[in-house]
Every structure is written in C-alpha cells, then in structure tokens.
Amino acid sequence: MAIFSRVRDIFAANMTELLDRAEDPARMIRMIILEMEETLVEVRASAARSIADGKEMRRALTRLEKLQDSWTEKAELALSKDREDLAKQALIERQKAADMADGLREEIDQIDETLKTYEADIAKLQAKLREARSRQNAIANRLESAMTRAKARELLNGERTNDAFSRFESLERRADLAEGQADALGLSGPKSLEEEIAELKSSEKVDAELEAMKAALKKKSS
Known part of the structure; x- marks a missing residue:
C-alpha cells in the first residue's frame, strides 16, 4: 500500500508522526524512502519530457520565423512585379505562420513555468529524501545499540557466564590445594644453611x- 498519494503529500508529511504511529519504524522508513525514490524518478522523467517538448517547439518556432521571412520576401517580390493579388496572398500566409508562432511561444512559456515547478519539486523531494535517510541511519544506530546492550546484559547475567565463573572458582580452589600441598612438602624437607x-x-x-x-x-x- 502506498504511503503517499501524490508529490504534495510527501512535502506535507511529518515523518516523526509517521514513525511514531508505525508498529515497525524500520520497515516504515524503508517504505517511505522507496516511495520517495520512485516519485523522484517519475518527476525527473516528466521534467525530461517537458525539456524535450520545449526543444522541439523552439525548433518549430525557428522554422515558422524563417517561413514568415520567406513570405515577406515573396510579397515584396510580387509587389515589385505589380502582382498585388499575389502579394496579398503571401501576406495572408505570413500571418498564418505568425499566428502559429505566437501559439508556440505561449506553449513554450507554459513549459518553462512547468520546468521551474519541476525544479522546485525535485529540490524539495531530495531534501525530504535526505531527511528520511538520516532518520533511517538514526533508527539503525538505535537498533544496533539496543542489540549490543542486550547481548552485554545476556553475557553478564546469562547461565554461560555464571557457569564460567563457577569454573573459575573451582580452578582457584584447585590452585589453593596445590599450593598447600607444595607448602606442606617444604615443611618436612631438609633445613637450609641459614x-x-x-x-x-x-x-x-x-x-x-x-x-x-x-x-x-x-x-x-x-
């Protein structure tokens, strides 16, 4: 199940609240990061398509501007030959090209505005993604610390540790007995010169x- 339904949901999300409500914070943060990464890929893909559309429209606009210049030259040529009728038709064609160019300029302006929105969204998504990854590292460190403390407590209070200390005490008693036997042997031995x-x-x-x-x-x- 998706955590976010759209890009704006990610921007408005409070990760602290999401993690507080989660039964498994580590799993939740992984899901959040995965969905953010997927959303970032989608937004970048949309931005790439808009950039491609803008480039194609600018090429078309250049062709229309050249076409207008061509019709202007044709109209001037027709007038120079006293063919006002042809000059008028050429001007009509130039006006059609100009209208199409104006429409393309409006679309290019819209694409530029859309790209600015995509750029801002990508920056915000990257910031949210950095925050999520930072939270993931913090959670991982907390889990590792908790596991380390649990292992230490198990080591200090577990049966294996108690058994080990019991064996140490047994070895100490055996060492005491051996030293006592050595001292006893020394009592019955020959006297030194001193x-x-x-x-x-x-x-x-x-x-x-x-x-x-x-x-x-x-x-x-x-």
Missing part, C-alpha cells in the same frame, strides 16, 4: 641463660 645457623644461635642464647640461672641459684644457696 636455618641451621639460626638454630645454633638460638641454642647458644638458651645455654647462656641456663648457666646464668645456675650461677644465681648457687650464689643464693651459699
């Missing part, structure tokens, strides 16, 4: 404190 020296120092300190306590007790008992 550890043995530290133990000797600690033992010397304990022995010194023990000897001091013995001396103090001996002195006290004596």
Whole structure:
C-alpha cells in the first residue's frame, strides 16, 4: 500500500508522526524512502519530457520565423512585379505562420513555468529524501545499540557466564590445594644453611641463660 498519494503529500508529511504511529519504524522508513525514490524518478522523467517538448517547439518556432521571412520576401517580390493579388496572398500566409508562432511561444512559456515547478519539486523531494535517510541511519544506530546492550546484559547475567565463573572458582580452589600441598612438602624437607645457623644461635642464647640461672641459684644457696 502506498504511503503517499501524490508529490504534495510527501512535502506535507511529518515523518516523526509517521514513525511514531508505525508498529515497525524500520520497515516504515524503508517504505517511505522507496516511495520517495520512485516519485523522484517519475518527476525527473516528466521534467525530461517537458525539456524535450520545449526543444522541439523552439525548433518549430525557428522554422515558422524563417517561413514568415520567406513570405515577406515573396510579397515584396510580387509587389515589385505589380502582382498585388499575389502579394496579398503571401501576406495572408505570413500571418498564418505568425499566428502559429505566437501559439508556440505561449506553449513554450507554459513549459518553462512547468520546468521551474519541476525544479522546485525535485529540490524539495531530495531534501525530504535526505531527511528520511538520516532518520533511517538514526533508527539503525538505535537498533544496533539496543542489540549490543542486550547481548552485554545476556553475557553478564546469562547461565554461560555464571557457569564460567563457577569454573573459575573451582580452578582457584584447585590452585589453593596445590599450593598447600607444595607448602606442606617444604615443611618436612631438609633445613637450609641459614636455618641451621639460626638454630645454633638460638641454642647458644638458651645455654647462656641456663648457666646464668645456675650461677644465681648457687650464689643464693651459699
């Protein structure tokens, strides 16, 4: 079903209202653009026909003007030969050509006015078409943005994401267990040189404190 019935409907159309009423704005804007493009092609075709008609009429007008000049020369020739009757007939034919030329001039003027109307209509149609394509891009961007947001939310809140995080937690527990086992193995292993020296120092300190306590007790008992 056509959205517009004539060119003037396109000029008067409010695309915002059309899209607000549409159940599927993306489909509606595609239909609007398609009909505008078809209408623009039709208007250009009509303008081309008018241009062709104007050119043909101008050629015919040129021929009629030459014909008038020819009849004028014939009338003058007839008068120069004292044939007034022939001169009169030649002038009658010239007048017929002049009348036809005047009619063609009026038609050419009408065609020129029509072409001005076509030119204005084409400019308005192109402006409307640019507006429609701009709206189409805006709708496409909004739809793409909405789909991207929906995918992101699905990714964040979906079962696959939850399963992935559960697997991460399981892997972390396995890593903790492996590290614990490694630490436990380190506890039962041979002592390093630094550890043995530290133990000797600690033992010397304990022995010194023990000897001091013995001396103090001996002195006290004596």
